[in-house]
Amino acid sequence: MIFLFFILSVACFSQENHSHGVGRKLKFPDIPGYKTMKCDFHQHTAFSDGSVWPDIRVMEALMDGLDAISLTEHLEYQPHKEDIPHPDRNRSYDIAIKEAGDHDLVIVKGSEITRKMPPGHNNAIFLSDPNKLLVDDSIQVFREAKKQGAFTFWNHPAWAPQRKDGIATLTDIHRMLIKEKLIDGIEVVSDQMYSDEALQIALDNNLTIMGNSDIHKLIDWDFKVADGGHRTFTLVFAKEKNAGSIKEGLMNRRTVAVYRNLLVGRDEFLVPVLENSLKVTSAKYIGKYDVLGVEVENVSSVDITLQNQTGYTFHNNNEIILLKAGEKTTIEVKTIERKTEVSLKFLALSAVNAPNKHPSITIKTKIEATPQQ
Ligand SMILES: [Zn+2]
């Protein structure tokens, strides 16, 4: 029985995590007009309730191949204060930026505004001086953040200690903050907590869709990196790789949240990131038969699951196809008659653009001419 349980749990992990072949550094292709930035804008260190020094967060980010991070210490919750007096709330950032040195990692100043619900916990990033956010009033603190040009987002709105039923719900205070443009985004995934309701709030209120690790201990431990796991993070589609461009991308809602193998975002960005992740490496009829072999390489770090909407049936698969991260998969398409090019439509089941809704993507390719006899 114990043995059987072991086998089952290994099988479960392999479904959730990307394959070992893909390597640790997270990979996603650029999309037309934008560079794809891998970002984690919600992390803690010993300067709030985290267990590590800020330099460790920089090393983890470099190991994961991230483009941008923020260390968002709780302003109001300082459990290590007796061991680490913390009069200057810029310290975490200062240590991180020094560690980052010449590495190509963007680090932005951030803080977690940590209040009871409402408005709960919210991050303000791209700050100039977090010390000025040490104000009592729960609304005034957002105004101060905005005065510094911050991008703000509602953290883990489904967090059970502040929302017993786990249902992310807007309050009048949130509606006011959104209306006054004091909240720009919302975490639809925080650590390993996904919320359909938060996604719906993002869509209804035109907020930026975010996913972050909210890491307190080690990325490797919490996200099972040795078993092929990766942290929760956000893809930001930016014109350039720098803080200003990434902020502009966030303010204009150009994001996709990545949680295990799930991509969460708006079609405008989900579709190109999925389509560019799937490169056709060969398309030709198999031998003398009229069965088309389309070899597709998934160049991203997540497994992608597709449902057939091509109008054809497949020779080696039912309607559901798993394209593993970093691997090549051949789809055998029964086109009945020979074609010179083909446009294959799929529903991307491992991506959501709204609760229970998946984007449609197209794999287009020319077909290599081969003898029919
Ligand atoms: Zn929090």
Ligand SMILES: [Zn+2]
């Ligand atoms: Zn946090």
